[in-house]
Amino acid sequence: MAEELLALREQMVAEATCPLCLDLFEQPVLTKCGHSFCGQCLAGVLGDPPRRAPCPQCRAPVKPGSLRPIRSLGNMAGLTRALEEMEARPQCPQHGKPLALFCEPCAALLCAPCRDGPEHRPHRVRPAEEAARELRDTLQSNLLSLQEQKENLKRSGDEKSEDLLKALMWELERVPETFEELQQCLEEQKKTLQAQLGQMSQELVSRSDEYTSRVLERESLLDTVMAQIEEKRDQPAVEFLMDVGTILSSCWAAEAPIPEPVSPELQRSIESLSERSQQVVDMVDKFRVSLQSDIDWGIREQVTLDPETAHPYLILWKDHKIVWLGGEEQNLPDTPKRFTGSFSVLGSQGFTSGSHYWEVKVQEEGCWAVGVALESVPRKEPLDLLRSEEVWALQVDEDGIYRAVGMTSDGWALTEKLQRIRICLDYEAGRVTFCNAKDMTQILQLEVTFTEKVFPYFELYFVDTQIRVCD
Secondary structure, eight states, X not given: OHHHHHHHHHHHHHHTBOTTTOSBOSSEEEOTTSOEEEHHHHHHHHTTTTOOEEOTTTOOEEOGGGOEEOHHHHHHHHHHHHHHHHHHSOBOTTTOOBOOEEETTTTEEEOHHHHTSTTTTTSOEEEHHHHHHHHHHHHHHHHHHHHHHHHHOOOOOOHHHHHHHHHXXXXXXXXXXXXXXXXXXXXXXXXXXXXXXXXXXXXXXXXXXXXXXXXXXXXXXXXXXXXXXXXXXXXXXXXXXXXXXXXXXXXXXXXXXXXXXXXXXXXXXXXXXXXXXXHHHHHHHHHHHHHHHHHHHOEEOOOOBOTTTSOTTEEEOTTSOEEEEOSSOOOOOOOTTSOOSSSEEEBSOOBSSSEEEEEEEEOSSSOEEEEEEETTXXXXXXXXXXXXXXEEEEEEOTTSOEEEETTOOOEEOOSSOOOEEEEEEETTTTEEEEEETTTTEEEEEEEOOOOSOEEEEEEEOSTTOEEEEOO
16 A cells, blocks of 8 residues: 555655656646646746747747646646655654654653554644744743843953953954955956957967068069069070069069068067066075974974083084084083983973974085984983984985984985975874975875973084084
8 A cells, every 4th residue: 555655645745746857846837739838837938038839849839928837737747746744754763753742741752653652642732833843932032032131141351361362352353364365466457468468369379470470472473583584584584684684673572581480589489478477486485485384393492501501522513503513512501401421402392282393404425313302312421313212303324325314223314415404293193203494295194192291302413513403
């Protein structure tokens, strides 16, 4: 029986479906050839203003004035639509019946069999539509009460929170304005450059077309002169000399140089414009890379070297930004913080959270290591970086082989010597990333779980090897 009802329903839907929009009929009309369509669908076929057109089903001619409304078919489509809406209503998962009732004490939707069950029989059960109307009023009343309560709430928070909130709100206004101004500036520059490039392109095309036209004219002239010469050369002397001057003039005209399509001035203008265009592209690209890298890598730190940690053989410049390995030991106090087992020095500032980065310049020749180290890194004994569990760094040996310290002892050769390196620390994510600051290509990324303070780390191996911390 269920299958028969389903088949009957499908047949009913098919009969109530417009063959053009494949949806249930809306204000159906009947053509003289006996086919039905939605009024709006057939109006689209007849056009605006309506005109005679073939029936979409049988191709018989349909005149705009010949259409008749079919109210019974429209009513059938409405009933079918209502039936589909009823079937789309939520069904009771237990009994498969429509959830048309509402139990107030349980605040639950019920079907008819659920209402007769022992769980809900003693409760007040009402039609869902009726209960929904009352509950809507109740919720609306609660909404008004909550809104009034919200308006009466007293603002709380200390002055620092208020100041920070004002600063954030100001930034929220300032950032869009800044980017809009930048976008407008870039758009103006783009239009100006495009206009200049377009004008130059048109001029170049015009000169090229003119050159092509002159070449064709010259080819035609050459053909004419050569034919005249071939005809003239075997004539008797008097006849030959009668109009030989005209032919000679034509020869001289044919030998005159054709101006090149690209003059030196035009070429210089194009080259100058191309250079300026490339400069703009490079500037925008550099700005994009710089902006993106600053956002991606967190706070740029102004790292300085801590003289209290420097090995006695390490010499620090007065600004604590440059360090090199000297040939003699300095007379420095042997404090617990000072490295004496390795030619190392730490940065003055350590980190226990957040994302930070700094850049260093290194020599193309020399042996060094740069990265980060834990505060507990051994100071008084030699450091074997390839086995260390307190240092994560990029190291280069005397053969120019780069090694990852803190992950593996395997080395690799880069296609070019590093000169400027960006060191990026993400404390929470446990990542130390090394990039070539020249083009921001990633060289190495080390994974670690930090549990204590982390400091910038520098180590040198050869005398006169130098590392500079960039501003």
